Amino acid sequence: MTIRILVTGGAGFIGSHYVRTLLGPAGPADVAVTVLDKLTYAGNPVNLDEVRDHPGFAFVQGDICDAVLVDGLLAEHDQVVHFAAESHVDRSILGAGEFVRTNVLGTQTLLEAALRHGGSKSFVHISTDEVYGSIDFGSWPETDPLRPNSPYAASKAAGDLIALAHHRTHGLDVRVTRCSNNYGHHHFPEKVIPLFITNLLDGRKVPLYGDGGNVRDWLHIDDHVQGIELVRTRGRAGEVYNIGGGTELTNKELTALLLEACGAEWDSSVEYVTDRKGHDRRYSVDCAKIRDELGYEPRKDFATGLAETVTWYRENRAWWEPLRSARHSSAVSPPFERRTGAP
Ligand code: NAD
Ligand code: TYD
Secondary structure: OOEEEEEEOOOOHHHHHHHHHHOOOOOOOOEEEEEEEOOOOOOOHHHHHHHOOOOOEEEEEOOOOOHHHHHHHHHOOOEEEEOOOOOOHHHHHHOOHHHHHHHHHHHHHHHHHHHHHOOOOEEEEEEEHHHHOOOOOOOEOOOOOOOOOOHHHHHHHHHHHHHHHHHHHHOOEEEEEEEOEEEOOOOOOOOHHHHHHHHHHOOOOEEEEOOOOOEEEEEEHHHHHHHHHHHHHHOOOOOEEEEOOOOEEEHHHHHHHHHHHHOOOHHHHEEEEOOOOOOOOEOOEOOHHHHHHHOOOOOOOHHHHHHHHHHHHHHOHHHHHHHHHHHHHOOOOOOOOEOOOOO
């Protein structure tokens, strides 16, 4: 029997990779996918070109906050994999309204519709490691309390908790994943890796926030999709699963690797800029649970994944150039001032 999966935010960076993988040659044979996406600045229909003609694919342009639309879609689907979100921390610092609307109210709208149509529907909620806050040493297990700092992280934490509450209160089959920083192709050029690559390919400088000592764990999108599929197919209802990539780097270390891959020099290409407000120092998830329970292991070696990502941006200017010019002309630009020299 075919499983009908509703993928919200499936025109974005991670969601589109998930859909391309599910409907690609190595994907499961028993699924049909409907993407529900509002196509905000971050959603790009081109990301779904590869699967557009697949007989199991459908696309609906719409808002996860639209209760009538969502109710109709939930009636027709067996599972939800919920990616749709406002996802950029810097934008949330400039204004949190859309973050609360989509990440909290949109999530609640989907959950209530799932509940109304009940049965054996399962709901995989894609959360983030940023809900835990910032950690100087060690790594967070899933049992750690949530202490989000940015408006983005706070809105994701609210969505994550309202999802779990629907399991505890109503018995809905909710599974939550909390992943680290994703990287790969089709990543909107406002996040650090695609922003720095596209700047360097254009001979521009890259803006490094603060002292460049903030640490992120990098997870390739192939590994993230592997983790989500393990949770969707074999995870337990009401459980949270951390998904990490196993490569922790300071932003300085990451920048040096990107400069090398793009053939640029530090002194002429890096501009230290004023730090992001409330900038989380380090994220680090403990992935023992998903490894021991579901057999998850990140497979993509970081050097290979980064080289492939740089090559993709080199070869796909037609994808990112229009997005970059939109970014530069938008009212949303990073809240930094230029500084010269190292901090
Ligand atoms: P993205 O910004 O690239 O894509 C988000 C998608 O959601 C876009 O296609 C957008 O059009 C759609 N969307 C936004 N608001 C909507 C609404 N109201 N209704 C319907 N669609 C809407 O994000 P991403 O990087 O692909 O992230 C996907 C999910 O993974 C998000 O929930 C994010 O919080 C989470 N996450 C991302 C990362 C990362 O490193 N990118 C890390 C941890 C968690
Ligand atoms: P980002 O890609 O925005 O992801 P997140 O804030 O969700 O981790 O940023 C990753 C790291 O890179 C973060 O420590 C902030 C830093 N950064 C810069 O130094 N310069 C930039 O222009 C951006 C966008 C991020």
